[in-house]
Amino acid sequence: MTKLIISPSPHIHSGDSIQKNMFGVLIALAPALLMGFLFFGVGAILTTLTAIISCVLFEYLIQKFLLKGKTSITDGSAIVTGTLLAMNLPSIIPLWMVVIGSLVAIGVGKMTFGGLGNNPFNPALVGRVFMLISFPVAMTTWSLPGTFPALDAQSGATPLALAKFSDSITEMMHTNNFSILNFGIGYMGGSFGEVSAFALLLGFAFLLFRKIISWHIPVSIFATVFVFSGLLHWGDVAAPFFDLFAGGLMLGAIFMASDFATSPMSHFGQIIYGVGIGIITILIRNFGSYPEGVSFAILIMNAFTPLINTYVKPKRFGKS
């Protein structure tokens, strides 16, 4: 004992850190990522590596040489952005496009606003949507899952694209030999990280168990999509299940919509935000020109987050 330290209370800390949260998210993503690797082969692995390395590198370069400040690549957030971006891409996309997408995600989506926590839009989705608009063909040339385990994947239409041109989803699923079980495991075309709903749900359970996120955002999205899709396709029994399991809904709801910085702070605000995402997703899927709408729905609701935070406050003690 030399000199005593004086500081205001509290004098203990939970030991939680940004790293713990980010690596927790990565652990939660691992099952879905592995299923993606199994179904879509080498392409998926290369896409993931390219995205992670580019995101971390761009964050480092921007912080070191443009902002001339401290670098924060060790906090793990760039790795999460890279992983999420990759999981939202077709596995057969040219890798140079992935590098450009990463630059936009980190450079425009994150660093221009002041880095982690200050970005209004989910960086991975900013990158993805930029790529979708810039490289429309490559971004919609979907791979089909190969024979298990796959070395290379073939290209073809996703179930959502097929659904877009079908009157009845139940019938479409029947003609194409789709089943919700296959969707759950991940045996369908699409971005390689979004296909395995069961693996994504496993990750959700882990996030809840480690209290990294609360249930409010994902569950309100699921519930809204299920109910709204059911109402819209009245009588088409498979439709609500289809909308839950097809496309990027699970990945988006569990991992992208619940992104700390871009989602509301209060539980009730989070539910409003989740309902908004659910409604916009179904509207785009049914009436928009794109077959899939989760990315746009999340980005649109990201824009409403500050407004929600201003008007929706947590329940205060003693206020009936």
Next chain:
Amino acid sequence: MHTFRIGGIHPKENKLSAGKTIIRAEIPPQVVISLSNHTGAPAKAVVEKGDTVRVGQIIGEANGFISANVHSSVSGKVSKIDSQPDVSGRKQLAVFIDVEGDEWLETIDRSPDIISQCNFTKEEILAKIKNAGIVGLGGATFPAHVKLSPPPDKKANILIINGVECEPYLTCDHALMLCHADEILIGVTIIMKVLDVKRAVIGIENNKKDVIAHLSKLAKNYQGIEIQALKTKYPQGGEKQLIDAVIRRQVPSGKLPIEVGAVVQNVATVFAIYQAVQKNKPLFERVMTITGKDAQNPGNYLVRIGVNLSAIVAQAGGIPETTEKIIAGGPMMGRAVASLDTPAVKGSAGILFINNEQAQRKEAANCIRCSKCVNACPMGLEPYLLMTQSENSLWDKMETNHVMDCMECGCCSYVCPSNRPILDYVRYGKTTVGGIIRGRK
């Protein structure tokens, strides 16, 4: 199992001295008894240099409505009345006494008998509590007789006894409930008589199963007293949180517990009230926990008010080598002290040694808006927002965001993954906003 309904955390309990009995601390050759042993106006000294005093003799008289009497904790001679820095370093007027023997006033009943019969009237009891200088021993040190005299238009219908002890490390209330269960239960019936209530609930966190079992057995002999086990969660010992946990009613912002018909007292205060009413013993000693991960002998000590803290610590094995921070009180709301060369006061619940691993804060990073502070806040505030507003001196915004509801429990800073000093800023803003509000009147 019940608990409060908004926010809260569950830090590692670290109750190293749990279940240990109470050790009587030795009396050093000199004690320094502060005349500001309570919330409110300092007491007025009624002794002079050279006076001989006995244990239990009044040395400071309550000076105003919110103030309390101060008694000598030792026998001996008053050597001077001078200022003395308190735990926070503020200078307070204090009575210095050179100890000679241990002569108690004859009026104090020192026998070990437990007296359960209480035939005093409500007014007599209140007068005894006031004369004995009893203050809230849970930490706030608010004069007990004031708290037990609700305004005439308000009626209490339940008495809630705080046996929660939600701060990690501290075990003094736990020890007291184990060693003096009957006295506490009699104390509760006395307070019930004062408030004219039929029901009293002693709330105890479920990490003290031995106390819950012991008190539940004894409580059957007393009418209207229930023991309620509560789910262990910090800050359940906060008055508003405890009321919510026990009767599921939330005291509105800026209001007192009597608004929902409740009066809350800490178990240690109840024990002091028992001693004052049944034994004629003023409040001049209390139980303190001396603890810390590297402490040689963590334990609960019965300490005379005014004894130098370093003298007590010396008896408990001294300051551990690894200590980098010393806390007066618990780790969540206690105060870091610059020196132990300061006397024990009525509000001293413990001394905690924090070792080099935990003493220093980690570097703060950006707020990642994870909303963990929002979920942890037991008052339902938005700590992250209040911090930013405080940084930017947006006092009016802080006021509309209810900064005055903050009770400085520290849950926000505790959970923050970015190690942001949230409470430091919120506290600063709260002090400023409080000043602005007072200035308007």
